[in-house]
Amino acid sequence: MRDLFITSVDGEYGLTTLSYVLLIVLLFTLVIVAALFAKNKNTKKIPTKQLVFCAIAMALALVTSYLEVYSFPFGGSVTLFSMLFICLIGYLYGAKTSIIVAVAYGILQFIIKPYIYHPAQVLVDYPLAFGALGLSGLFCKSKNGLLKGYLVGITGRWIFATLSGYIFFGAYAWEGWNPLLYSIVYNGAYIYAEGIATMAILSLPMVKNAFEQVKKMSLQD
Helix, strand or coil, X not given: CHHHHEEEECCEEEECHHHHHHHHHHHHHHHHHHHHHHCCCCCCCCCHHHHHHHHHHHHHHHHHHCCXXXXXXXXXXXXXXXXXXXXXXXXHHCHHHHHHHHHXXXXXXXXXXXXXXXXXXXXXXXXXXXXXXXXXXXXXXXXXXXXXXXXXXXXXXHHHHHHHHHHHCHHHCCCCCCHHHHHHHHHHHHHHHXXXXXXXXXXXXXXXXXXXXXXXXXXXX
């Protein structure tokens, strides 16, 4: 059964063609479901605009995830605001939509750059860690909701990344370091380095006003 979904060459795991097909189908399904959740309740129209916004946000997040300011030796990197675009969906449409989009984005990351150490590690590192960015939607109606949501979203990702680092990659801890402390510091370094830079940008009045206009546009019929 395992051979249907996972290949192994020289001790390195990869995905089979069937796995790619199933994951792509799941990815598109999740994006469509997310758009349905974001649909204006007062209209019966197909939520084309919401679908487009979700797809564009995922595309921007994916592209900027390759624009690395600094890459860490054992995984993780400071990117050009890639996490912001997933958290933005939460600001626009709320938690239900943003969590689904964030999980879909985690699956997309897994399709493109799969790293398989253990099935549970895959779950924690991809759908859960990236899915946590969707918690940003909890603050969609709050003052400074994008800033608050972004902080909560990246913290959620840090928690899952730390958990994965401790359980599965503790052997890579720096000499003399407790594996948990190592994972806390290591994952916090790249996630919050990007986070601090992003929050500084989001605090600028011009940027804040621009995102408020984007939100108004995204909610118009």
